[in-house]
Amino acid sequence: MPVATRVIPCLDVDAGRVVKGVNFENLRDAxxxxxxxxxxxxxxxxxxxxxxxxxSSGDRETTYDVVRRTAxxxxxxxxxxxxxxxxxxxxxxxRSGADKVGVNTAAIARPEFIDEVADRFGAQVLVLxxxxxxxxxDGPPTDSGFEVTTHGGRRGTGLDALAWCAEAARRGAGEILxxxxxADGTKAGFDAELIAAVRALxxxxxxxxxxxxxxxxxxxxxxxxxxxxxxxxxxxxGDLTIGQVKDALAAAGHAVRRSRATAxxxx
Numbered sequence: 001m002p003v004a005t006r007v008i009p010c011l012d013v014d015a016g017r018v019v020k021g022v023n024f025e026n027l028r029d030a031x032x033x034x035x036x037x038x039x040x041x042x043x044x045x046x047x048x049x050x051x052x053x054x055x056s057s058g059d060r061e062t063t064y065d066v067v068r069r070t071a072x073x074x075x076x077x078x079x080x081x082x083x084x085x086x087x088x089x090x091x092x093x094x095r096s097g098a099d100k101v102g103v104n105t106a107a108i109a110r111p112e113f114i115d116e117v118a119d120r121f122g123a124q125v126l127v128l129x130x131x132x133x134x135x136x137x138d139g140p141p142t143d144s145g146f147e148v149t150t151h152g153g154r155r156g157t158g159l160d161a162l163a164w165c166a167e168a169a170r171r172g173a174g175e176i177l178x179x180x181x182x183a184d185g186t187k188a189g190f191d192a193e194l195i196a197a198v199r200a201l202x203x204x205x206x207x208x209x210x211x212x213x214x215x216x217x218x219x220x221x222x223x224x225x226x227x228x229x230x231x232x233x234x235x236x237x238g239d240l241t242i243g244q245v246k247d248a249l250a251a252a253g254h255a256v257r258r259s260r261a262t263a264x265x266x267x
Contacts, residue, residue, distance in 0.1 A: 002254075002255040003227070003255065004046070004255045004256050004257040005222050005226075005227065005228060005229065005249055005254045005255060005256055006046035006047055006207075006227065006228035006229070006257075007044075007045060007046055007218075007228070007229055007242050007245050007246055007249070007256070008045065008046060008047045008048065008049055008207065008228055008229065008230040008231075009036070009040045009045050009048060009049070009230070009231065009232065009235045009236075009242070010048075010049045010050075010051060010209065010230050010231065010232040011033045011036060011037065011048065011049065011050050011051070011232070012051050012053045012232060013033050013050055013051065013052050013053065013063065013066060013082075014052075014053050017031070017032065017033070018031050018032070018033050018036055018236060031236060033050065033066050033070065034066065034069045034070050034073060036236065037070045037073070037074045038073050038074060040074075040235065040242060041073075041074040041075065041076055043241055043242040043243060044242050044243060044246070044257075044258070044259040045076060045242050046076060046077075046228070046257055047076055047077040047078070047079065047228070048070070048074065048076060048077070048078050048079070049078075049079045049080075049081070049102070049177070049207075049230060050063070050066065050067065050070070050078065050079070050080045050081070050082075050098075051080075051081050051082045051102065051129075052080075052081070052082030052083050053082060053152065063080070063082070063083075064092065064093070064096045067080055067093060067096040067097050067098055068096045068097050070097065071096070071097025071098070072097070077099040077100065078097065078098050078099050078100070079098065079099065079100040079101065079102055079127055079177075080093050080098040080100075080101055080102065081101065081102020081103065081104065081127065081129050081177075082102070082104075084101055084102065084103050084104075084106060085105075085106040086106075087113075087116055087117060087120060089101075090103075090117050090120075090121060090125070091121075094121065094125065099125075100124070100125050100126070100127050100174075100175070101117070101125060101126065101127065102127040102128075102129040102177055103117065103126065103127070103128060103129065104128070104129040104130070104131060104150065105150045105151075107128065107168065108148060108150060108157060108159065108164075111167065111168075111171060112171075114126065114128070114168055114171040114172055114173055115171050115172055117172070118171065118172025118173070118174070119172070122174075123172045123173065123174035123204075124174045125174065126172060126173050126174050126175075127173065127174065127175045127176070127177050127207075128165065128168040128169075128173040128175070128176045128177065129177045129179065130148060130161060130164065130165055130168075130176055130177065130178055130179060131148065131149045131150065131152070131153050131179045131181050132146050132147065132148060132149070132161040132178065132179060132180060132181060132194060133146070133147055133149055133153060133156075133180070133181040133182050134146060134147070134182055135147045135156075136156065139156050139158070140156070140158040142158070142159070142160035142161070142163075143160050143162075143163070144160050144161060144162040144163070144197065146160065146161035146162060146194060146197070147159065147160070147161055148160075148161045148164050149181055152181075153179075153181030153184065161194075161198075162197055162198060162201055165178070165198050165201065165202055166201040166202055169201075169202040169203065169204045173204060174204060174205075175204055175205045175206070175207060175227075176198065176202060176204060176205070176206050176207065177207045177209055177230070178194065178195060178198055178206050178207060178208055178209060178226075179209040179210050180194055180209065180210035180211055181210065182210075183210040183211030184209075184210040184211065185210075185233065186211055186213070187211065187212065187213025187214070187233075187234070188211055188213060189211050189212075189213065189217040189220070190208050190209075190210065190211045190212065190217055190218075190220065190221035190224075190226070190229070191210065191211060192220050192221060192223075192224040193224075195208050195221055195224040195225050195226050196224040196225050198225070199224065199225025199226075200225075205227035205228065206225060206226050206227055206228075207226065207227065207228040207229070207230050208221040208222075208224075208226035208228070208229050208230065209230040209231075212229070212230075212231035212232075212234050212240075213234060213239075214234075214240075215240060215244050215245055215247070215248035216248065218245050218248055218249055219248060219249055219251075219252035219254060222249065222252075222254050223252075229245070229249075231245075246258070
């Protein structure tokens with residue numbers, strides 16, 4: 001039986017509120033994270049992802065509180081990322097109710113951090129969050145033409161994105177959350193070329209992120225090699241439901257996990 005494609009709402013959290021913008025800029029309020037998480041759990045989401053988009057020290061305790069309150073009400077896997085810099089951060093998030101933890105900037109600064117987290121907690125806990133964009137004409141080129149970024153896609157690293165994803169998987173990352181910074185918030189579709197390029201190099205699950213705007217955008221991401229599809233604003237603002245996305249995936253021949261909330265109506 002094929003493994004079901006996961007549908008994952010993403011909650012970008014800033015100071016205890018869900019926000020969403022375009023290319024990580026011009027953020028606007030999208031609601032209370034716990035209420036949204038509850039709604040997505042009822043709709044049949046397979047997992048939830050929380051990203052602390054500011055990750056400042058002043059907001060860190062807010063994030064732990066949001067994680068705790070969400071874990072008490074929603075009984076699907078929860079991934080939390082943003083500002084995770086130490087093994088102690090990972091430990092505290094897991095104790096607060098997270099099932100998996102996303103790492104980005106700290107792993108770029110010190111790749112051994114991936115090994116340390118995987119060795120202590122297991123690869124299944126560690127999600128590499130790779131914020132990727134095509135290389136800029138005025139910036140350094142990479143062999144693949146894709147570059148890893150930090151600071152919400154605003155700061156280039158000169159690091160080849162494909163080589164970085166492959167290294168992270170070798171070091172123990174259990175999944176790769178592949179964020180297309182070029183597509184983020186545009187609602188123009190996932191970057192299938194990027195997904196396929198990473199898929200050719202890694203065996204770990206890939207979560208496609210960035211660009212979802214319509215149900216027809218999701219099946220091509222899976223066809224390109226994604227094991228899960230992640231979206232934010234289309235769910236937050238009521239453009240799409242989890243069930244509609246799963247219907248589109250199923251119609252395209254991809255296995256999905258059904259609950260009573262997402263089951264297709266009987267005819």
